[in-house]
Each structure stands twice: as C-alpha cells, then as structure tokens.
Amino acid sequence: MPEYSIGVDLGGTNLRAAAISRSGEILDKISGTTDLSAGRDAVVGDIASSIRAMRGRARNSVLAGVGIGVPGFIDIEKGFIVGSNNLPGFDDFPVRDEIERLLGTRVILENDANAAAMGEKWIGAGKDVNDLVLLTLGTGIGGGIIARGRIVHGFVGMAGEFGHMTVIPNGNPCGCGNYGCLEKHASATAIVAMARMLSLGSDLTSEEVYRLAEAGNERAMMCFRTMGEALGIALANLINAFNFPLYLLSGGVLAAWDRFAPPMMEQIRLRSFTFRNTQTHVEKAILGSEAGLFGAAYLPFVHLKMDR
Ligand SMILES: [Zn+2]
Numbered sequence: 001m002p003e004y005s006i007g008v009d010l011g012g013t014n015l016r017a018a019a020i021s022r023s024g025e026i027l028d029k030i031s032g033t034t035d036l037s038a039g040r041d042a043v044v045g046d047i048a049s050s051i052r053a054m055r056g057r058a059r060n061s062v063l064a065g066v067g068i069g070v071p072g073f074i075d076i077e078k079g080f081i082v083g084s085n086n087l088p089g090f091d092d093f094p095v096r097d098e099i100e101r102l103l104g105t106r107v108i109l110e111n112d113a114n115a116a117a118m119g120e121k122w123i124g125a126g127k128d129v130n131d132l133v134l135l136t137l138g139t140g141i142g143g144g145i146i147a148r149g150r151i152v153h154g155f156v157g158m159a160g161e162f163g164h165m166t167v168i169p170n171g172n173p174c175g176c177g178n179y180g181c182l183e184k185h186a187s188a189t190a191i192v193a194m195a196r197m198l199s200l201g202s203d204l205t206s207e208e209v210y211r212l213a214e215a216g217n218e219r220a221m222m223c224f225r226t227m228g229e230a231l232g233i234a235l236a237n238l239i240n241a242f243n244f245p246l247y248l249l250s251g252g253v254l255a256a257w258d259r260f261a262p263p264m265m266e267q268i269r270l271r272s273f274t275f276r277n278t279q280t281h282v283e284k285a286i287l288g289s290e291a292g293l294f295g296a297a298y299l300p301f302v303h304l305k306m307d308r
Helices: 040-057 095-103 112-123 188-197 206-214 218-242 252-271 288-302
Strands: 003-010 014-021 026-033 062-070 073-075 080-082 107-111 132-137 141-147 246-250 281-284
Touching (some): 003 040, 014 040, 014 288, 040 062, 062 288, 107 288, 112 132, 206 252, 218 246, 218 252
Parallel strands (some): 062 107, 132 246, 246 281
Antiparallel strands (some): 003 014, 014 026
C-alpha cells in the first residue's frame, strides 16, 4: 500500500493539516483556526480530530506518522513546548505523548522554523543541496539549520534561534533579555516600529511602509536599508560559521526584496571572506506558508529509522 504522512502547522491563530504522499504530493488538506479561548485540551482535541478525519479518508494508504510544527522552543526529548507566547497553556505539557495516545500513531514535534527549513530542503528552494539555513522573517525571526539533510537541534532542541543573534551591540531591547537582536531590527515588526519612530505613521503595516519607499519617501527607504544591513550582518556571521552553500529567507516582507537585498548583500560581501571566495547563495525560499506543513509531514519519513 502507498505510504503517506500528515503534517500539522499549529500556530497561535491557524491550525492547518495536510496528508502528503512520499513523493510530496498533497492528498488532503484541512485548515481552521486555533481556538485558544476554548483551552488547551480543546485545541489538542481539534488536532486529533483533524488527523482522524484525514486518516479516515485515506484508508487505502499506510500512515507513516504525524509531524507537528509549533511556534516556540521545543524540548525534543520530552516532546514539550518550552515557553511559547503564542500558545498559552501548552508550556511543559506533554503534547506529543498526548496526541500519540489519542491517535495510536507516532508523532514528532518540531519548531515551526525548523519544519519550514525541512520543507524547503525536501521540495522547495533547497532540494538540490544537503546543507542550508532558513530565516523566517515575520512578527519575529525564526531560523532552521539543515545539515546533511537533517535538522540540527542542539542538545535540547533550541538550535537555530537566529532571531536573537546580536547584530547591533546596543540596539533595541528584546523580550529575550538582550539588546540589538536581529528580530528587533529586521523583522516585519521592526519595519513597522522604525516607521513609527520616524513619524511615518503610528499603525502602518510593513507593506504600507514598502509602498511609501517605492513612492520615494526617504525615511521609508531608510527602514529597509537598516533592515537589510542587520540581515546582512547576521547572514555574514552564519556564512562564516557554517560554510553552507545556501541561505534562504522567507516571509511576507520578501516582497520588499529589491529594497533590502542590496544593502544586505553589501554587508555580506564586506563581512564574509567565505562568501567572497565561495559559491554561496542567498535566495528567497519558494514554498511560502506551505513550507512548515511540508516539512512537518516529511519528518516521519526522515525519522523512520530512528526512535524519534
Ligand atoms: Zn532577543
């Protein structure tokens, strides 16, 4: 019988799931909302019933397992979410084991940016390489590292938190306790905050700031130049650390690529000897918001011969 797996993307707002074949074809898809107001157990119940529904419709195939991507730190060994502001009530709750118990199938829990990196590696912009880094630029900045085709977890599961790399020694304060974190200078939220500080408007979206820049507004252009420089500093550090062939960026703010990429590439060239002397590529990811879903679904296939 053909084999498939189910990927789940559990966000603070949306709950999406897809049944995906071994060759990367989407067989079935469910998208709904994460009803956090109904409580944690209701959300876990929604996940289980989505999976059950898809399983029921795929009776002629074998389910390899379920992968779940979640925002926040993951304790990979325990299957816990550690400190997720987006999913109140899930902290230190054995979500992996609970869903395994409800479904009687193997479940793998993964950080959403790691899952997205795996998705791009499987069938996205990274399918021709074995080693890559993905940065997801959104409200914050997430990161995922794929080395030799596998996610790099670190000893607990917290590797790849590039949003909290220091890019400006005394930069903007961050909720993590540090100053000058990458996500405080290069995320969509950072663009909005800079626009506010520059009196462009108090509640502009990053798209609106982009449109102002396109219309020739100098201060709006400055927001994207600052963002590009911060990203370039971070990427130069990553290139120097990993010597991987590919670094991918994803997120809605990629629409502003033509604005932030030139100062970003300038900083990379300036700060990375490795970049200047190798065929290193910095590119746009291509799967968009589907990357995490594909990556989560791929996990049961790639971890088939491991216990986790
Ligand atoms: Zn931080």
